[in-house]
Amino acid sequence: MNRRGFLKMTGGGVILAAATGGAFVTTRRPDAALAPWQTAGTYVDPRMNALSHAILAPNPHNRQPWIVRLDGDDGATLFFDTEKQLPHTDPFDRQLTIGLGCFLELMRMAAAADGYAVETKLFPQGEDAQSLDNRPVATVRFTKSSVAPDALFDHVMQRRSNKEPFDTDRTIHAETLSRILQTPTTARVGGSIAPDDVAFWRALTTQALHVEIETPRTFKESVDLFRIGKAEINANPDGIDFGGPLFEALSHAGIMTREASLDTGSQAYIQGVAAVTENTQTAMGHLWLVSDTNTRADQIACGADWLRINLACTREGLGFQPLSQPLQEYPEMSAHFATTHARLAPGGGTVQMLARIGYGPGVEVSPRWPIEAKIGTM
Template sequence: MPTRRTVLEVLIGGGALAIGGCASGSGPDPAAAWRNPGAGERDPRRWALAHAILAPNPHNRQPWLVDLPGTDEIVFYADTTRLLPATDPPNRQITLGCGAFLELLDLAARERGLRADITLWPQGEPQPVLDARPVAHVRLAADGAVKPDPLFRQITARHTSREAYDLSSPPAAADLARVVAVAPSPLTAAAVADKAGVARLIDIGARGFAREMTTADAAQESARLTRIGPAEIARHRDGIALKGPFLEGMAAIGLLTRETMGDPNSFATRSAIDMFAKTIAATPAFVWLKGPDNSRATQIASGRAYARMHLTATALGLSMQPWSMTLQEFPEMAELYRETQAALGASPRAPLQMLVRIGKAKPVEPAPRRGLAQHIRA
């Protein structure tokens, strides 16, 4: 779940530019999916899927496709046209987003008294990259033993906040403990709240952002997925949403282009790196998550656990933002990837799956969503 939405904040000193939320404009409403999801749906599968598409996912690619055979089945695929080959070459982070999707699907099914029987990788686990084989087969069955999960109520309230967090009011230790406690065994989750540990991760993360922004392929991938202004945001309803009067004015007169955003040596990129360092310094704590290995099954489980952690944080009035840059596995990030793993006691065989900043922040708008129809295969 990317932090590149801050890329052009520096152009107005962090004040007049709003980043990452929805906007009004011509075309479909990019926030419509967040309001009363599933309203009017009679098929419980479609109702549950309307909640699942609100899951967090990297670069807001929403890489989810489903078939609906029969009356109670869902066959779930990763959309291979929506991968991130430059920043996520092994598709690990996309797989995490698929896990988050399955967790929200399960929560929604429970709300209707349904048990979601999920079989992962029914045609085999794809390696080294995702392919056309399904991620999961899901069957929904009525089950009187199934109880609603309180976290369901947080699905439409959960949003990723890339704002500066309040350093004067850090998360309580008890709240951090509640967030990490929802990760099930054999996953391991923990919080970092001591000053030295937080400072070390801030330093590594700031260097990681700079490395990503000065790596041509990675920077250009983000630039291609940037949606500038309400009209583009409404037309695409995915990717990196940038809006605000100043930004839109710059784009209108040609001073802001995808070419300059994707240029590692541009003034905008250098300024963004400086501004980002200031924003990330306003981080009071981190949480992290890892599993016993790096299998696709562990990646799915980690995505599901992260979704529960974020929903729990939302219920506690806390904000979260995945800190994905130095966990990316492209060659130019390798040194910082190793440094991050070592800092938190992870290993190549059992690497970190998630590193997330956490704290209190002002409310943010929901990220755009494409709507349920775009995820169901004909």
């Protein structure tokens, strides 16, 4: 849901009341939840330095499904936080595993920038294709090295998932897309800015969004993760955040609440649907990632690839938003899932990720738990 959609809801009255209160506006930023973006890279321990960057990685619904145990002086073990599962929209934990792959890749890039190589062993105690569990996802070892820094790491602090409408008057040049598609990946990366393709994916991703929203259990899974206003975001800096004076004013007015968002007759629901579909309808191009097989290791590798693709878009000044809905694996989505695979993986394989790209407005960083809150003893 974007701000433009909600501005249509009240005729401006509630928003005006919030905007005219200077003190109210300036104190609505959830600074505690955004602080990890400022403290990244400020630690003495090279593992903590790298991990403080890794927690900034993109991940589904901003669940931040990682727990890390520090081992000895140079090791660490990554675990999956089983309380962060998305059983309705991600029943096999595939998307969450991709998020863990983003985490590991950003950790590796941060370590390299600090002069350390990272040796990684995936799923040392085995894995389950049906769901992640309490067994380690990876063990890592840090070694001082002359490994070359990754140039894409320079764009980490500017990376965003842009959930605002893109500028439909500004096209993406073929040379720009070509540079993005040259990003080294282990999976097959593809993309298109052709008008016919853009029109097709605008329609399909909009339809898939409607399926997710109109399926009560999948929509409720998202709504349950709404964090509305500064207090909620600071208390739980994960999930889907709605911060700033606009959303706080709508919440206080009873317009933007979790209950209203689930009520299909409410303005929060009606305008929320209009807002998210405005995003899919303003896509100016699309990117995707296909793996030949679909093991947990493949999903981790695709996470690394996807982070790099996101950073390559950031380098080019492009807005980037994952569109996971048509890739979700529940019965109501099966038709869109099949269509997506038939078009993007006709010879076989798994479409792991799909995103819209375009030129959009600047947006705030996403809230994060501090790295200290993610260090465990499992």
